[in-house]
Amino acid sequence: MDLIKKIENRRAEIAIIGLGYVGFPLAVEFASKGFSVTGIDIDEVKVKVINHCGSYIPDVDPEDVSPLVKAGKLRATTDFSVLSDVDAMSICVPTPLNKTKNPDVSFILSASEEIKKRLHPGQLLVLESTTYPSTTEELIRPMMEETGLKAGKDFYLAFSPERVDPGNKVYTIRNTPKVIGACTPECLKHAAAYYSQIVEKVVPVSSSDTAEMVKLMENTFRAVNIALVNEVALMCDVLGINVWEVIEAAASKPFGYMPFKPGPGLGGHCIPIDPHYLSWKLKSLNYYARFIELAGEINSSMPAYVVRKVIDALNSIERSVKGSRILVMGVAYKKDIDDVRESPALDVVKLLQLKGGEILFSDPFVQELKMNDKILTSQQLTPDLVRSTHCLVVTTDHTVFDYRMVLENATMIVDARNAFGSRGLKSDKIIHL
Ligand code: SAJ
Numbered sequence: 080m081d082l083i084k085k086i087e088n089r090r091a092e093i094a095i096i097g098l099g100y101v102g103f104p105l106a107v108e109f110a111s112k113g114f115s116v117t118g119i120d121i122d123e124v125k126v127k128v129i130n131h132c133g134s135y136i137p138d139v140d141p142e143d144v145s146p147l148v149k150a151g152k153l154r155a156t157t158d159f160s161v162l163s164d165v166d167a168m169s170i171c172v173p174t175p176l177n178k179t180k181n182p183d184v185s186f187i188l189s190a191s192e193e194i195k196k197r198l199h200p201g202q203l204l205v206l207e208s209t210t211y212p213s214t215t216e217e218l219i220r221p222m223m224e225e226t227g228l229k230a231g232k233d234f235y236l237a238f239s240p241e242r243v244d245p246g247n248k249v250y251t252i253r254n255t256p257k258v259i260g261a262c263t264p265e266c267l268k269h270a271a272a273y274y275s276q277i278v279e280k281v282v283p284v285s286s287s288d289t290a291e292m293v294k295l296m297e298n299t300f301r302a303v304n305i306a307l308v309n310e311v312a313l314m315c316d317v318l319g320i321n322v323w324e325v326i327e328a329a330a331s332k333p334f335g336y337m338p339f340k341p342g343p344g345l346g347g348h349c350i351p352i353d354p355h356y357l358s359w360k361l362k363s364l365n366y367y368a369r370f371i372e373l374a375g376e377i378n379s380s381m382p383a384y385v386v387r388k389v390i391d392a393l394n395s396i397e398r399s400v401k402g403s404r405i406l407v408m409g410v411a412y413k414k415d416i417d418d419v420r421e422s423p424a425l426d427v428v429k430l431l432q433l434k435g436g437e438i439l440f441s442d443p444f445v446q447e448l449k450m451n452d453k454i455l456t457s458q459q460l461t462p463d464l465v466r467s468t469h470c471l472v473v474t475t476d477h478t479v480f481d482y483r484m485v486l487e488n489a490t491m492i493v494d495a496r497n498a499f500g501s502r503g504l505k506s507d508k509i510i511h512l
Pocket of ligand 1: 241242243244245297298301305338339340341342343344345346347348349350412413414
């Protein structure tokens with residue numbers, strides 16, 4: 080039976096390589112549609128949790144995992160040899176930056192090597208990991224065609240960017256349109272048939288390069304606009320204007336404007352990283368992506384700006400950072416999630432520690448942090464604890480915090496997220512961005 084038929088009657092065997100915040104939900108989605116899905120990850124802990132019907136991703140409910148595992152529709156393994164028996168696979172491995180802020184596609188390459196060993200006619204491969212334009216066409220395609228098999232004839236190859244927004248309850252895999260670009264029309268047809276089983280809308284584009292660029296455009300758009308609004312915060316500070324009032328009023332414009340908010344910097348595994356994949360690729364083609372580089376400079380200067388606000392706050396009560404007890408509220412990279420990757424709050428903690436402050440943190444989603452060789456554990460936010468501090472810093476505005484209690488008991492507060500102002504809580508002891 081040909082692959083499209085197998086996909087359409089959900090008989091295709093599927094593998095999802097990489098079971099992180101992209102791969103694990105994707106595996107669950109395909110399995111819940113009736114496909115037999117094998118998740119592959121190098122992390123044995125992830126594999127064990129899944130095979131025991133559990134979940135380590137807040138957006139994936141164990142209640143959804145359990146029936147799928149018990150029905151034999153979903154399983155996980157560290158063994159890539161299963162790829163010999165699958166018909167279609169999505170590669171969802173990380174694409175970080177290395178120490179010199181250059182793209183690290185080693186995870187894509189090692190997954191591709193494993194696929195190549197088992198590549199056989201009739202298989203569909205889709206890369207989902209965010210990467211620079213030409214990765215699919217110039218890196219993966221030649222690797223696979225070294226086997227003698229041809230893309231579009233013997234196997235099918237496409238790129239389809241992930242659009243997972245961790246914690247977003249409104250937009251899920253199902254109702255988020257899926258962009259797909261492929262190496263040949265036949266490849267596109269197969270990839271579209273594959274994803275049409277789990278998403279409402281597929282958005283085909285003319286090539287895998289185009290699809291790779293779509294994703295980078297989306298995330299560069301965010302990084303640049305966040306940098307712009309961060310610079311507006313710096314300008315308003317100089318002008319003595321409340322930037323939050325400016326932003327709120329600007330957002331009343333019903334067209335031609337999109338509200339972004341200043342903050343302590345840019346966190347997460349995508350927005351701070353993806354644009355540098357684009358600027359790196361362009362540099363190799365002698366083009367300097369000025370907006371991306373400038374946005375990076377501004378966004379990464381925000382933690383130090385927050386620390387300057389803490390110094391001002393302590394100064395107003397004739398204290399220095401050294402010898403003061405400072406509590407950081409929220410260390411995840413954005414509110415109501417547990418992920419601390421690239422979180423600017425970590426930079427704020429590090430900088431304050433280096434200035435000699437006694438730094439505590441409170442984050443209901445994060446139990447402990449290892450900072451400057453110190454292990455910090457999350458503190459319960461109680462009136463006594465708040466009273467015992469000289470200054471609190473809101474770096475992540477988790478919904479669950481009791482802002483009113485904090486305001487009643489705090490000496491000074493630096494609010495990097497307008498967490499108090501947005502709740503109508505005003506006071507002279509609050510210094511905002
Ligand atoms: N941030 C601001 N101001 C803003 C918006 C965000 O400072 O106005 C900060 C956040 O606090 C966070 C960082 O930027 O530290 C990234 O925030 P994000 O909302 O972009 O969240 P991510 O990185 O978890 O997810 C994004 C997706 N988010 C949205 O579209 C809202 C989406 O861009 C991608 O699907 C995803 O990255 C990805 O995986 O590429």
